[in-house]
Structure formats: C-alpha cells, structure tokens
Amino acid sequence: MDRLTAMRVFVEIVDRGSVSAAADVLGMSRAMASRYLESLEDWLGARLLHRTTRRLALSDAGEQALANCREVVALTDDVRVQASQGGIEARGRLRLTSSPSFAQAQLTSAVVAFQALHPMVEIDLVVYDRTVNLVEDRIDLAVRLSNRIDPGLVARRLAICHSVLCASPTYLASMGVPTMPEDLRAHSFITHSAGFAPAYNLRLGGQITTIEAKGILSANETSVVRAAALAGAGIAMLPTFYVGEDLARGALLPVLPDYGLDPLDIQAVYLSRRHQPKPLRLLIEFLADRFGGEVAPWDAVTHAAP
Structure with missing residues (x-):
C-alpha cells in the first residue's frame, strides 16, 4: 500500500485519538485506515500502537516513528502546496x-x-x-x-520578560509605601511556589540589593498570585505581560519602580x-x-x- 498515505493515517490516528476519527478526516473507511496502519507496522516491523477497547497508546517504536512520519507528511504537504499555489498558503x-x-x-x-x-x-x-x-x-x-x-x-x-513588584492601593494605604529596598522587610509577600526564587535582586545604578521574600501566601499559578495581590494580600512579583492592564488602570501599583528585577x-x-x-x-x-x-x-x- 502507499506508504506516504499510511504515514498520514498513522499521524492522524495519533492526533485524533482513534482510527474512526482519522478515517473521517481522511475520507476513507475505518477498515481502510486500519489496513494502512497495519501495512505501516508490517513495513517497519514493529507495533506502533497498543490497542485496547478504550484507548490507543503509542508504543516505544511508535514514539520513535511518529516524529519522522509527521516530518515526512509535513514536507510533502509543503511541496504540494508550493507547487499548486506558488507557496502562498500554508496548511x-x-x-x-x-x-x-x-x-x-x-x-x-x-x-x-x-x-x-x-x-x-x-x-x-x-x-x-x-x-x-x-x-x-x-x-x-x-x-x-x-x-x-x-x-x-x-x-x-x-522577547524579554520583565517583572514588577506590585501591590493593591488598599494594601499600600494600610501598610505604607516602600521607598527603599530595605523597607520591604516589613512587608508581606505573595510568592510563586514554582519557578521563582524566594529572594529578589533589585538593581539600581549597577548596585544589587537582594531581599528575601517572606510570604504568608504562596501559589503555583501566576493567576492566583495576581488575584491575591488584587485582593490586598501583600506585595507580589508579577510579569508585566500579565499585569500590564492592572498597572495601567491603577488596580495594582508598582512598588519601587526605579529598581529593576532579573529579566x-x-x-x-x-x-x-x-x-x-x-x-x-x-x-x-x-x-x-x-x-x-x-x-x-x-x-x-x-x-x-x-
């Protein structure tokens, strides 16, 4: 059978999660899709998918073959599109x-x-x-x-991801606005429990001041850290790509804005x-x-x- 079509069937089965769904996308019967998969397995001399009544799972050989089959299919699609449409349309x-x-x-x-x-x-x-x-x-x-x-x-x-120390106006009105890095030691932090250090390096004019972030609340998801900051729980270090609108509308205020954080x-x-x-x-x-x-x-x- 056509090995290129067999590779395309294999890729679609993995992407769609079933032989039936792949057959529908490719406009062939389920039996035909199964035969293409079996022919590819026969050619490679290895079982590519473990089949159960509930799901399909890639075998070790399937994991290794998938990337190569996907690349072959993508390359042939590129050639076909470029030949028929002058390379204008990608698919x-x-x-x-x-x-x-x-x-x-x-x-x-x-x-x-x-x-x-x-x-x-x-x-x-x-x-x-x-x-x-x-x-x-x-x-x-x-x-x-x-x-x-x-x-x-x-x-x-x-791009560069910059972060900013920020807090809600309510929190800063209650606890005071820090004017120097040392002032942060008297404040509560909301910290990110995965991916960010518990100490922040504040940079100004070539000098670095390291402040330990003593938090009473931590979370492993940035959206939760932001929500806690908006609710007035304390000072948080958040990426500007995520809180730009909050800063622009004043829902969060920058803390020590003259100091930079590690990008x-x-x-x-x-x-x-x-x-x-x-x-x-x-x-x-x-x-x-x-x-x-x-x-x-x-x-x-x-x-x-x-």
Whole structure:
C-alpha cells in the first residue's frame, strides 16, 4: 500500500485519538485506515500502537516513528502546496504549548491573529504549569520563560520578560509605601511556589540589593498570585505581560519602580532547524515579529518595564 498515505493515517490516528476519527478526516473507511496502519507496522516491523477497547497508546517504536512520519507528511504537504499555489498558503497541524499565564495574556490572541493570516493551519494550544518534554508530549513549539537552553533543543528569543513588584492601593494605604529596598522587610509577600526564587535582586545604578521574600501566601499559578495581590494580600512579583492592564488602570501599583528585577527570556523552543514544516517556520517568524523589538509590546503600552 502507499506508504506516504499510511504515514498520514498513522499521524492522524495519533492526533485524533482513534482510527474512526482519522478515517473521517481522511475520507476513507475505518477498515481502510486500519489496513494502512497495519501495512505501516508490517513495513517497519514493529507495533506502533497498543490497542485496547478504550484507548490507543503509542508504543516505544511508535514514539520513535511518529516524529519522522509527521516530518515526512509535513514536507510533502509543503511541496504540494508550493507547487499548486506558488507557496502562498500554508496548511497543517501544530501542537503548541506555554505557561497558562502567557497563553492567557498574550499567546492566545497571537495564535488567533496568525490563523487569520493562515486559515489552513490547525493549532492545538495546550498549557502546563511545568516544563514538558517536546518529544513525549508531541509538541512542535513551546514558548518558555527561561534563560536556559535545554541540550538537544533549539531556542529563539522572542522577547524579554520583565517583572514588577506590585501591590493593591488598599494594601499600600494600610501598610505604607516602600521607598527603599530595605523597607520591604516589613512587608508581606505573595510568592510563586514554582519557578521563582524566594529572594529578589533589585538593581539600581549597577548596585544589587537582594531581599528575601517572606510570604504568608504562596501559589503555583501566576493567576492566583495576581488575584491575591488584587485582593490586598501583600506585595507580589508579577510579569508585566500579565499585569500590564492592572498597572495601567491603577488596580495594582508598582512598588519601587526605579529598581529593576532579573529579566527572563521568552523563547520559542523546538526540536530542530532542519526540515521544519512550513506552518512551524511561519509561526515562529510571526511570534518573533509580534513580540520582538527593543521593547515588548506590553511594555511599550504600559511603560512598566524596568
């Protein structure tokens, strides 16, 4: 049987979660889709999927074969589209991930704008509050806030993530407005229990003052830290891409605004520069253009960056 079609069937089965759903998308019978899958397994000499009455699961061989099959399918789609339409229209399916806070505040609207330009590109946007394995989770592109580049992965910086110490007007009216870093020792902090240090480095004129954040409330999700700050629980360190509107409307006020905090890179992370599907290349370029520049768009609007 046609091995390219068999690879396409395999990829669709994994993406759609069932043989029947893949068959519907590809316009063939369930029996035909099953035969294509069996022919691919016979050709590779390995079982690609473990089948039960309730679900399908990738085998070890399936995990290894999936990335290569997806790449072959994407490359043939690129060739076909370029030949028939002069390379104008991109099509395919991308699996994209980021943190919940960045997805909510910035990435979702960017994806919608990208799909308005490229309506034939399907995107599955999944959010995690942890770093995921791109291979195991079948991720084409991860947008990460980190100054590290993982070995074996490719990273492109999209923007700089600045953070700001901030609190509600109610809290500051009650507890006083800090004017020096040392004043922070008398205040309560709302801390992020995952991904952020319990001590903050405040920078001014080449000098660094490190303040330990003594918190009475911590959370592992940025949205909860923001909600607690809005409710007047204390001072929080939050990314400006997430609280720009709160700062602009005065719901949160910057604390020690003349002092800068350690920045993080906002990175597009992917597996390889070689043989990238056209939709992935276009998405990376789109995000770099949308978020890039000397000042990130959310900082340009709010003037909240240090």
